[in-house]
Amino acid sequence: MRPTTSLALLLLAACSADAASSGPTIYVALDQQFSEPVLNAFAAELQIDLRQRHDTEGAKTVGLVSMLLEERDRPRCSVFWNNELAHTVRLAQAGLLEPYDSPSARDVPAPWRDPQHRWTAFAARARILIVNTELLPDRATWPTSYADLVDPRWKGRCGIAKPRTGTTLTHFTALRQVLGEEAFARFLDGLFANDVKLLASNGATMREVRDGKLAWAFTDTDDYHVARQNGFPVACVFPDQHEGGIGTMLIPNSVALIKGGPDPVHARRLVDRILARETEALLAAAAGAQIPLRPGVQGPADPAIRPVGSFRAMAWDVDWTAANLGRCAQEWDRRFGP
Amino acid sequence: MTRLPLLAALLFLATFVLLPLGGLVVATVRGPDGWTLAAWAALADDRNALVQLAASLQLGLAATTVSLLLGGLHAWVTVGRDLPGGGWLGPLGVAPLVVPPIFVAMGFADIAPAAGFWPCALLLGVAHAPFVAVLAARGLRGVDGRAYEAAWLLRGGRRAELWLLRAIAPELLAGCLLAFLFTLADHGVPEFLTVKGKTWHTYAEGLFARWNRRAVGTTFAELQSPIVAALPFVAGLGVLLWAALRLRAQGPDRGVVQPLPRRPLGRWRWPALLAPTTYLAAGIALPVVVLARWALGSAQRLEPMSLSFARQSFHKAIDQGLPDLLHSLWLALGTALLVVLLALPLARAAARRQPLLDLLCALPAALPAILLGIALVRAFHDSPLLRSFGGDFYAGWGFAVCGYAARFLPFAALTLSAQVRRQPVAAEEAGLLVARPPWARAVRLHLPPLLPAAWTAAVVVFVLALRELDLAVVLPAANATAVRRLANAVHFQHEDWSGVIALLLLAIAVLVPLLPSLLAGRRLRSLS
Numbered sequence: 001m002r003p004t005t006s007l008a009l010l011l012l013a014a015c016s017a018d019a020a021s022s023g024p025t026i027y028v029a030l031d032q033q034f035s036e037p038v039l040n041a042f043a044a045e046l047q048i049d050l051r052q053r054h055d056t057e058g059a060k061t062v063g064l065v066s067m068l069l070e071e072r073d074r075p076r077c078s079v080f081w082n083n084e085l086a087h088t089v090r091l092a093q094a095g096l097l098e099p100y101d102s103p104s105a106r107d108v109p110a111p112w113r114d115p116q117h118r119w120t121a122f123a124a125r126a127r128i129l130i131v132n133t134e135l136l137p138d139r140a141t142w143p144t145s146y147a148d149l150v151d152p153r154w155k156g157r158c159g160i161a162k163p164r165t166g167t168t169l170t171h172f173t174a175l176r177q178v179l180g181e182e183a184f185a186r187f188l189d190g191l192f193a194n195d196v197k198l199l200a201s202n203g204a205t206m207r208e209v210r211d212g213k214l215a216w217a218f219t220d221t222d223d224y225h226v227a228r229q230n231g232f233p234v235a236c237v238f239p240d241q242h243e244g245g246i247g248t249m250l251i252p253n254s255v256a257l258i259k260g261g262p263d264p265v266h267a268r269r270l271v272d273r274i275l276a277r278e279t280e281a282l283l284a285a286a287a288g289a290q291i292p293l294r295p296g297v298q299g300p301a302d303p304a305i306r307p308v309g310s311f312r313a314m315a316w317d318v319d320w321t322a323a324n325l326g327r328c329a330q331e332w333d334r335r336f337g338p
Numbered sequence: 339m340t341r342l343p344l345l346a347a348l349l350f351l352a353t354f355v356l357l358p359l360g361g362l363v364v365a366t367v368r369g370p371d372g373w374t375l376a377a378w379a380a381l382a383d384d385r386n387a388l389v390q391l392a393a394s395l396q397l398g399l400a401a402t403t404v405s406l407l408l409g410g411l412h413a414w415v416t417v418g419r420d421l422p423g424g425g426w427l428g429p430l431g432v433a434p435l436v437v438p439p440i441f442v443a444m445g446f447a448d449i450a451p452a453a454g455f456w457p458c459a460l461l462l463g464v465a466h467a468p469f470v471a472v473l474a475a476r477g478l479r480g481v482d483g484r485a486y487e488a489a490w491l492l493r494g495g496r497r498a499e500l501w502l503l504r505a506i507a508p509e510l511l512a513g514c515l516l517a518f519l520f521t522l523a524d525h526g527v528p529e530f531l532t533v534k535g536k537t538w539h540t541y542a543e544g545l546f547a548r549w550n551r552r553a554v555g556t557t558f559a560e561l562q563s564p565i566v567a568a569l570p571f572v573a574g575l576g577v578l579l580w581a582a583l584r585l586r587a588q589g590p591d592r593g594v595v596q597p598l599p600r601r602p603l604g605r606w607r608w609p610a611l612l613a614p615t616t617y618l619a620a621g622i623a624l625p626v627v628v629l630a631r632w633a634l635g636s637a638q639r640l641e642p643m644s645l646s647f648a649r650q651s652f653h654k655a656i657d658q659g660l661p662d663l664l665h666s667l668w669l670a671l672g673t674a675l676l677v678v679l680l681a682l683p684l685a686r687a688a689a690r691r692q693p694l695l696d697l698l699c700a701l702p703a704a705l706p707a708i709l710l711g712i713a714l715v716r717a718f719h720d721s722p723l724l725r726s727f728g729g730d731f732y733a734g735w736g737f738a739v740c741g742y743a744a745r746f747l748p749f750a751a752l753t754l755s756a757q758v759r760r761q762p763v764a765a766e767e768a769g770l771l772v773a774r775p776p777w778a779r780a781v782r783l784h785l786p787p788l789l790p791a792a793w794t795a796a797v798v799v800f801v802l803a804l805r806e807l808d809l810a811v812v813l814p815a816a817n818a819t820a821v822r823r824l825a826n827a828v829h830f831q832h833e834d835w836s837g838v839i840a841l842l843l844l845a846i847a848v849l850v851p852l853l854p855s856l857l858a859g860r861r862l863r864s865l866s
Contacts, residue, residue, distance in 0.1 A: 031826075031830055032823070032826055032827075033658060033827060033830060033832055036658075051733075053814060053817060054817070054826070056811050056822065056825070056826055062550055062551050062553055062554065063550045065553040066549075066550055066551065066552045066553035067814070068553075069552075069553050070552075070715070070719060071719060071720070073720055074719070074720045076719075076730070076733060076814075087553075164547075164551070165550075165551065197537075198537065199535060199537065200532040200533055200536075200537075201532075201533055201829070203533055203829045203830065204532070204533050204534065204535055207534065207535065208535055213535070226830060226831050227831065229640075230637070230638040230639060230640065230831055231638055231639030231640035232639055325554060326553075326554040329551065329554035330554060333386075333551075334386075337386060337389075337539075
């Protein structure tokens with residue numbers, strides 16, 4: 001071999017991430033500033049060299065899911081920590097997930113565990129209404145239901161993220177099944193007729209409310225909580241709690257092993273650690289204020305973020321939602337625009 | 339042996355630009371059942387793509403007008419004028435280039451609603467005004483002062499100024515075209531403003547959204563749509579780039595002219611200060627002040643701004659963002675080094691033997707960084723060649739450096755080829771008569787005159803790599819950069835420590851290029 005060729009190969013080796021000696025890689029859709037410190041602590045505790053890849057805010061979960069699908073013939077990810085559930089189930093349906101019955105998941109309530117052990121859910125966010133308390137000081141006037149989005153009383157004063165990615169896509173897809181096709185189609189028409197402000201993300205809707213540009217909007221509990229922590233005049237309403245109401249949607253995090261991913265031994269230990277009760281408590285105490293799914297785990301300190309069991313939760317079919325996510329996303333792309 | 343550096347550089351261009359792009363093109367017509375034009379046919383029905391294209395073109399025109407006003411006026415009043423402080427305001431024309439466009443956007447969005455069309459055009463115009471300022475200043479310095487004086491004597495002051503404007507028109511237009519090109523291709527700023535409440539979208543945003551959402555696509559046409567939609571766009575950008583390069587090449591060679599005489603501004607002498615101060619205030623001061631205020635606690639309402647809050651912000655920044663900052667620094671340094679090593683043989687070959695190489699080297703500048711990133715991911719994430727090698731080059735620092743180098747190669751290659759053309763061929767021919775090996779001729783004869791230009795190119799590439807957001811978003815190996823982290827963190831109301839990271843990044847962008855001059859004690863020279 002010529003010296004120049006040897007040098008080139010040596011350089012290539014020096015610039016490569018050495019797959020053989022490295023530990024597991026985790027793809028994380030949960031916001032980086034919430035998940036990274038937790039994962040760093042886990043890596044230190046488990047003494048593993050953990051590589052983390054975090055999604056961009058603009059891409060939401062879909063960016064990492066797209067990457068996982070792209071890499072299906074050569075998986076680089078060992079563990080997928082998704083900040084919602086439907087896309088994880090979608091990956092399971094596509095055959096990308098490795099079954100693993102984690103001992104840490106035994107006390108997770110049954111609806112939040114895959115019977116085939118391909119995924120486990122934990123630490124949820126609720127889809128709530130964030131209200132500007134300076135614009136709406138009287139609690140009696142606050143909106144109470146998803147249906148308020150199409151109430152003419154709120155015309156042009158409320159907002160929601162476009163159902164293209166993230167939790168809003170999951171929410172709308174589940175809502176379609178819960179309401180039925182006809183009622184859901186009327187709801188969609190109503191959004192446009194009522195001049196609902198359709199924004200790019202839940203963060204954007206929260207900002208519009210926080211800054212007083214909108215009276216209220218749909219968002220997730222973590223967005224509400226950070227605004228509240230920063231001193232903005234906002235309150236949180238768990239919608240559809242009235243008798244006969246559909247309830248508030250809970251969207252949990254989910255964790256799964258990727259089939260054929262690197263370092264499966266340490267990856268399993270990492271999954272065990274992520275699914276431990278202490279992790280739910282950590283995530284509840286963090287700025288994201290996630291709601292523990294397991295009874296007995298300390299919830300968020302903010303009393304406005306209610307624990308599981310103290311409110312009416314929306315019953316949604318995870319498998320149906322996952323199976324129809326792509327179809328719905330394509331349809332709403334055309335309807336809502338980019 | 340002498341051809342080895344050139345062959346290596348050509349191999350790099352082929353591997354990291356031409357093959358990935360070719361792969362993308364082929365994939366758009368090769369469906370699961372054979373050759374098909376289904377994806378292209380679907381584009382014709384895509385109303386969103388047309389709406390986004392129209393929005394991008396309008397935005398590009400508006401932003402370029404702002405760039406022309408800010409950058410053009412800055413150069414016009416600081417080069418060869420009796421403007422108070424013109425001696426140091428002039429070289430500062432290049433300074434806003436150090437500030438990433440997303441920082442400018444953060445600055446504007448903090449003081450006023452920036453979701454509308456005109457605020458977006460204004461801040462993109464500010465962010466890309468340095469292209470106009472630098473090239474217009476170059477044009478003015480290249481005009482022969484004797485010709486200007488003759489025009490003044492024969493036709494009077496006003497006509498002489500018009501003559502001057504015509505003389506620098508190629509450089510001015512080239513600057514405008516570059517500003518237009520960068521505005522069209524920019525994804526990071528429009529996307530940031532979308533998070534801030536913008537409800538209309540640009541073409542580059544559309545490309546990224548399509549790419550990200552390929553997981554929810556179900557048909558071949560849907561999966562290929564990001565690439566299909568991008569290719570006509572790239573062709574258009576390529577034409578713009580070609581025109582910009584041609585215009586830039588028509589600029590006079592400043593080495594053979596007498597500088598412009600010092601022209602009096604008369605009663606406009608003090609009011610004219612408004613032009614450079616507005617340009618620098620909008621491009622540098624505003625973002626820096628806003629970022630500093632963030633660090634002091636302006637983005638939260640729990641307590642007033644204070645130095646103790648800034649200390650907390652600093653600690654959080656070190657805790658959260660230091661690894662990203664270091665990753666950015668090493669990535670930028672590696673990119674600058676690699677780009678200069680590649681650009682030197684390419685520039686010599688383009689200037690002395692193959693002028694078409696200039697166009698080939700410039701090709702990546704016509705690609706939106708998002709598309710280049712997609713092409714690299716598609717080509718390398720599962721490359722059998724790299725797989726057989728064992729390590730994971732795709733996931734490592736080296737791949738990120740190669741991706742960045744492919745993107746920024748045009749800036750160095752074109753700068754250096756212009757410098758090679760200025761060198762007398764006779765000296766090189768004389769060198770051939772000396773019985774020394776080729777490498778010795780290269781080191782002793784060819785390289786020394788190019789070193790100042792190579793240093794300028796390295797600095798420009800270093801700064802551009804440090805501020806790059808679009809490629810960092812797409813390339814997994816480049817994900818952990820400070821700019822990407824900032825763009826994410828601000829979404830989640832972490833302006834406090836984001837402000838500190840941004841200021842540290844700016845400090846690195848300024849200090850690292852200045853370090854050799856500061857250590858050597860030499861007088862600083864304008865990079866423009």
